[in-house]
Amino acid sequence: MEHVTxxxxxxxxxxxxxxxxxxxxLDRVLAVLRPELSRxxxxxxxLAGSVTAKGTPIRDPAYxxxxxxxxTIDVPEATPPEPKGEDIAxxxxxxxxxxxxxxxxxxxxxHPAAGHETGTLVNALIAHCGxxxxxxxxxxxxxxxxxxxxDTTGLMVVAKNDRAHQSLTxxxxxxxxxxxxxxxxxxxxxxxxNRQRGTVNAPIDRHPFAREKMAVRDSGREAVTHWxxxxxxxxxxGKAVASLLACQLETGxxxxxxxxxxxxxHPLLGDAVYGPHFKTKAGQLGPGGRAALAALDRQxxxxxxxxxxxxxxxxxxxxxxxxxxxxxxLRQALEAAV
Numbered sequence: 058m059e060h061v062t063x064x065x066x067x068x069x070x071x072x073x074x075x076x077x078x079x080x081x082x083l084d085r086v087l088a089v090l091r092p093e094l095s096r097x098x099x100x101x102x103x104l105a106g107s108v109t110a111k112g113t114p115i116r117d118p119a120y121x122x123x124x125x126x127x128x129t130i131d132v133p134e135a136t137p138p139e140p141k142g143e144d145i146a147x148x149x150x151x152x153x154x155x156x157x158x159x160x161x162x163x164x165x166x167x168h169p170a171a172g173h174e175t176g177t178l179v180n181a182l183i184a185h186c187g188x189x190x191x192x193x194x195x196x197x198x199x200x201x202x203x204x205x206x207x208d209t210t211g212l213m214v215v216a217k218n219d220r221a222h223q224s225l226t227x228x229x230x231x232x233x234x235x236x237x238x239x240x241x242x243x244x245x246x247x248x249x250x251n252r253q254r255g256t257v258n259a260p261i262d263r264h265p266f267a268r269e270k271m272a273v274r275d276s277g278r279e280a281v282t283h284w285x286x287x288x289x290x291x292x293x294x295g296k297a298v299a300s301l302l303a304c305q306l307e308t309g310x311x312x313x314x315x316x317x318x319x320x321x322x323h324p325l326l327g328d329a330v331y332g333p334h335f336k337t338k339a340g341q342l343g344p345g346g347r348a349a350l351a352a353l354d355r356q357x358x359x360x361x362x363x364x365x366x367x368x369x370x371x372x373x374x375x376x377x378x379x380x381x382x383x384x385x386x387l388r389q390a391l392e393a394a395v
Contacts, residue, residue, distance in 0.1 A: 074124055075124065082118065083128070110128050111127075210384070211361055234307070246302055250286055282305075283305045315330070315331045361377055
């Protein structure tokens with residue numbers, strides 16, 4: 058007989074000794090009743106006082122239990138492993154004793170998470186910066202003050218000490234409303250907006266059904282994206298089928314640009330999450346455009362502009378990153394329209 062309860066601090070397991078476990082020893086009885094916990098894990102829990110019998114912590118693995126005894130095991134929430142440095146190449150745009158700015162490639166996850174415990178930007182930064190990152194902004198996100206989606210390319214800044222972390226955090230929270238912070242993105246979208254520039258002001262929250270997605274919802278947090286049309290691209294029939302926008306963020310919500318552009322009917326090319334119904338539009342592209350889009354295999358979004366105030370000197374710093382090769386090839390193919 059067993060009972061399980063959960064809390065923010067882990068899981069409480071309750072088992073009743075049947076008397077037929079083959080041994081009266083506490084550790085062996087629990088190994089039979091809770092086979093998902095290894096013998097070494099059970100021993101550690103016993104020694105830590107996390108196992109109780111008759112309301113009293115039992116710290117002796119050899120303690121003899123009796124038939125009918127109720128044993129409680131408090132299993133603490135697993136602590137994620139501390140990220141380790143890994144030799145991952147970084148495209149460093151700027152670096153000094155306070156900050157490091159990189160041009161992130163596609164496919165690079167920013168910080169460790171479920172399914173991506175290694176091979177992240179954090180792992181690369183720990184190897185590159187050494188102990189200086191330790192403890193800045195938390196163990197799992199050392200130095201990280203903002204992030205880009207795994208398959209979004211472009212400029213990111215990372216803090217290398219506490220003062221820089223505090224300054225950058227404040228600047229990103231302000232989003233350029235009163236300071237010099239600027240973040241600019243180039244976005245290749247389906248269709249062409251009916252005006253030269255515009256603003257999407259629509260709150261964003263977790264999608265009500267698909268939890269891995271975000272959505273425009275009244276319950277969400279304020280989200281503001283400014284955009285300006287840069288170029289329009291014709292399809293094989295000579296009619297406009299796609300365009301390029303320059304976007305600037307006034308807020309920093311998860312998937313903000315992707316959600317907002319999809320919301321106004323112009324999802325990003327290659328965005329399988331927020332633009333799946335636009336896949337058929339690829340047939341309107343010329344052969345070169347179709348091939349470039351198929352080769353892209355990601356959302357067509359690039360963080361090309363980053364400007365901020367240096368956290369130590371207060372100097373205004375400004376960087377721009379050219380389109381990566383896959384987006385450059387996509388643009389050239391769209392311009393050719395053949």
